[in-house]
Structure formats: structure tokens, C-alpha cells
Amino acid sequence: MNPVELCWNITSYVSIIVQLIVAGICLGIFVSPYMPGGSKAVKAGAVYGVVMTVLYIMPPRIDNILAYLIGTSAAFAVMCAEDRRNINQKVFLSVTFFSLRWLSASMAGIMDRFFDVVLFNPGLAARAWLHYRLYAAVRILSILFSFLLLLLSVKAVNRAYESKDRYMERRELVMLSVPSLSGIAGYAVFHFYQIKSETTGFYDALCFLYYLVSVMAVLVITIIFQNWKTSQEEQSGHELLESQISTIKTHIREIEKLYGDIRSLRHDMGNHIQMIERLMETGNSAEASAYLGRLKKEWKELTPEIRTGNPVTDMILLEKKKEAGMRGIRFECDFRYPENTKLDAFDVSVILYNALNNCMESVNGEKPYIRIQAFRKNSIFMLIISNSFEGRLFTNPADGLPYTTKKGSGHGIGLKNMLRVAKKYMGDLSFEQNGNEVMVGIMLQVA
Secondary structure, eight states: OOHHHHHHHHHHHHHHHHHHHHHHHHHHHHHGGGSSSHHHHHHHHHHHHHHHHHHHHSSSOOOHHHHHHHHHHHHHHHHHHHOOSOHHHHHHHHHHHHHHHHHHHHHHHHHHHHHHHHHTOHHHHTSHHHHHHHHHHHHHHHHHHHHHHHHHHHHHHHHHOOOTTSOOOHHHHHHHHHHHHHHHHHHHHHHHHHHHHOOOTHHHHHHHHHHHHHHHHHHHHHHHHHHHHHHHHHHHHHHHHHHHHHHHHHHHHHHHHHHHHHHHHHHTHHHHHHHHHHHHHTTOHHHHHHHHHHHHHHHHHHSOSOOOSOHHHHHHHHHHHHHHHHTTOEEEEEOOOOSSSSOOHHHHHHHHHHHHHHHHHHOOSSSOEEEEEEEEETTEEEEEEEEEOOSOOOBOTTTOOBOOOOOSSSTTHHHHHHHHHHHHTTOEEEEEEETTEEEEEEEEEOO
16 A cells, blocks of 8 residues: 555544544533533533444444444433433433434535545546645545534524423423434435435435435424423413412411401500409409410410511511421521612512522421521612522523423422512522532612
8 A cells, every 4th residue: 555545544534533523522512501510511422422433443333323323322321320310301412413413414425525526536636645635625624514514503402492401391302303303314315315326416415405404494493492482481480470479469468467456456455454453453363364374375376476577578488487397497587678678579579489489399408497598788688598408509500590300391480580580670699509508699789
């Protein structure tokens, strides 16, 4: 084998390995937004690249479709091992990447065939080193073109699919996977027909158009799905907010009744005092003591244990304290409703209600607790709610909100309602974990 032929073989061999590694990089980029911690996505992409490279260099070589299926399955296994949440979403990622990789590589391959018309020119072939240099340039362009197509495809899908932190249901998986599977099926049919007929030219252009349309179909279906999902979440958010407002109104009626009873008791206090004095004057101290005991009990039942300065927040905190007591959770409250501010009691109630509901769902540990603290400094009102949590908190870098793996359409909407209220007062939410404690901070501008 002369030096030129050796260079051709080495270039061909190395270029394929580079393409496999590049595909692994694209896979890592694709799955990174869906997996907490960048190292997990890097592992998935690295395993894909290594497995594909090993399958390529090991004899005997297996069918390409099967090889890429094995590589994708290996990456899927790594994703599941690193993060066992939301398996349906990981299936979607694997199927979509498998399809996008084949479609982008096929389009790059068609571009290669157009360059081959120049490379196989008999006059050029006589100039061996020039011919080789052109071949190397074509291989580099092919790798860059394939990488660019795949990278743009995965980034477009990632940008269109915004519900990365939401649990993907099976029906959603089927809906999103159909265009990817259709693209692979179409590729198989075109590829089989091309091998049998050895057609070129117009047929290649038709194939290129089909592959491009297939990639666009994946993107369009993802956009349609995201719009539907956003509309569904907005509707669920409105329904949840209306339900919470209805609950808060019920609390207001209860607190108004409670305050009415307190006013009634205060109104009759003079009569009660006169009755006790009369009993004491007549020497009926036992009856006076019993009467006073009944009066103290009634007063205790009517007087709230938590007084924040606002009847609505009083009732919400009393309800959650009662729920915590029934579940054996220590409930600490140091909350005072800020006076002389533009704060709406309904908005504060939305924050408290959703934050405490989330605490009730996530609190754990040997000695579980929920702690509420609030303070005001000038125009800033800070509300800090923390709870014991033995685990690891993962937040979505896109919005800073915690990931949720719970099934159903209602989960995560409460956090968005909290964020909406915070933004209304030019504030924000922040989540932090210190050891076995998770803390949410809500900052509001109140003046």
C-alpha cells in the first residue's frame, strides 16, 4: 500500500470515529437541560461515543441501525442509572436523538455524494496528493455539516420543549415520539429502495427534502405539544388559584364568625364579672370557680393561638399548624403581617398556602419540622419558610424552581403561582438546601 492509499484509509477511519464522538457530544448537549447536574449528561454522551466507537472498530462489524440502537440504549441506561426520575421523558430523549442523528447524518451523506462527483473525476484522480487533500477537505466539511445539522436540531427541540421539569405521561410520550419514529421508518424505506435501484440525482434531492421535513415535523409536533401543555397548565393554574381563593374566602367567613363571637364575649364580659362577684359575695366560691373555668375555656377556644395582625393569614397558619400537629411535625411560626403596605392579603395567602403545602409534602426526617420567619427592612419584606428534608434538592436552572417528578397536571403550578405573586411585587423566589434543611425565601417590595 502506497503512502497516498494509507492516508486515504486513515482519514476515512478517523473521520468516522470523529463523527461518532461528535454525535456523543451532541447527545450530552441534548439531554443536559433535563438532568440535574451537568456531569450526568456528560456521562451519557461519553458512554454513547465510546460504545459506538468500540462497535465500529471491533470485528465483525454489525448492522449500522443495530449498532446505533445499542449505543442509544447504553446512553439511556446511563441516564436512568444517574437519574431515575421521569423515565418516559428519557425514552423520548433517546428516541428523538436516535431519529435526529440518522436524519442529520443522512442529509450530510447526500451532500457527500454531490462532492463525490468532483472527487471521482478521472483527471483529478491522476494527481494523487491533490486528490487526497480534496478528499480530506470533503470529510472535514461532512463532519462539520453533520455536526451543525444535529446540533441545530437538538437545540431547536430543547428550545421548543419547555416542560423539561414536568413528569411526562405515557400518552405524551407516544405523541412526541410519532414524528421521530416516522422519520426513521421513512429513512429505512428510502435507504432500502436506493440500494436496490442505485438511483441518484433527483432521488437524492427527494430524500434530502424528506429528511429535512422529518426533522421539521419533530420540531413542529414539539411546539404544538408545548403550546397545549402551557395552555393546560395555565388552565390548571387558574383553577387552582380559584380553589385557593374560595378556600381563603371560607377562612375569612370563619374568622369573621370567630371575631364576632369574641366581640359578643367581650360585650357580655361585664355581666360575667358581675355574676362571679355575686357568687363570691354569697359564699358560693366553688360555683364561682367553676363559672370562671367555663369562661376561661370559652375564651381560650375563641382566641387564636397565632396572631399575625391579619385574620386571613391567621386562619391559614392555624390550619397548617393543626395539620402539622396531627402528623407529628413541629410547627414554628414567627410571622407578623407587615403594616401600612401595599400588600394584598390574598397575595400573601397564596404564597403561604402553596409554600406550606409544599412543605407538608416534602418534610421528612426523624424530627420533622416546619419553620416560618418573616421580617421587614425598609421597603423589603422577606418571608423565609424552611423544613427538614433528608434528600437532595434539584432545581431547574431555567427558572430556579425545584424539579418535580410527581404525576398529574397540578404539580408545580403552586410554585408558579408563588413566583407570579412575587413578580407582581417586583420580588423573587429562591430555594436553598443546607444539610438536611430546605429553605425557600420570598422577597417582596411592599412600599
